[in-house]
């Protein structure tokens with residue numbers, strides 16, 4: 001089972017998820033990493049779930065067109081939209097200092 005580490009406001013939060021899990025879906029069901037994970041639309045529109053990947057990015061699927069459109073240059077800075085990513089391996093991330101506005 002993938003192990004997720006979230007750095008949030010100086011805290012290190014850790015938990016396990018099932019294979020092929022989406023963190024925004026989990027948080028919507030009020031399971032780990034709720035309530036620490038910031039999210040909104042769950043559709044790749046609002047940017048609230050944007051996160052900087054600290055470790056494990058190499059195991060994530062390539063960014064889809066939704067992430068490419070909303071994140072733009074932030075992709076190169078290691079940011080991903082957690083509502084668009086299904087996770088099957090260990091991942092460490094933070095949302096601290098990551099701010100993405102919605103695209104119109």
Ligand code: FES
Pocket residue numbers: 024039040041042043044045046047048049050081082083084
């Ligand atoms: S929750 Fe809105 S873009 Fe991910």
